[in-house]
Amino acid sequence: MTENELSKIVFEIGLKIHKKLGAGLFEHVYEECLFYELTKAGLFVEKQKLLPIIYDELKIENAFRLDMIVENKLILEIKTVDYINPTHKSQLLTYLKMTNCKLGLLINFQSDLFKNGITRIVNFI
Template sequence: MTENELSKIVFETGLKIHKKLGAGLFEHVYEECMFYELTKSGFSIEKQKLLPIIYEELRIENAFRLDIILENKVILEIKTVDYIAPTHKAQLLTYLKMTGCKLGLLLNFQSDVFKNGVTRIVNGL
């Protein structure tokens, strides 16, 4: 399945969760719901995946944590903020570069309209 096909499924799943729960909950609630829905659909998915960074000869364990990685292709960063700041986008782009993934989705469940809270970040797609 391509990154774009996975992206569509993620969007539909997030929309379903947003419709049922609305805005205003903690990030981990939406993350658990996304994990639950995507897992029951049979996807390979990991949450709170810790990854190292290698700087010259130095290996820094647990240097960053991915909220969700789907099929080892798409990184999901779950937010519940008033607006997506440039630092959120930069964070996700860094995750994409460090993992070699090509697509990341910022899912801001705080948005009144779910589609307005979704931001695609690409790394060479």
């Protein structure tokens, strides 16, 4: 399955969750629901995955923590904020570069309209 196909599935599932729960809950609630629905759909999903950094001979095991990675291809960064700022986008782009993944979705469940809360970030490797 391609990154674009995965992103369509994530969008549909995220929309379902947003319609059912609405905006205003904590980030971890949406994350748990998204994890549940994605795994129920038969996808391999890891949540709160530690991403190490190696600097010279030093390995920092817990340098970053990915909210979710789907099928080892698509990174999901979940937010519940009033607006997405450039730092949020930079954070996801860093994760993409560190993992060599091509696509990430920044999902803000705080948006009134779910489609306005999704930002695609592409790593042009």
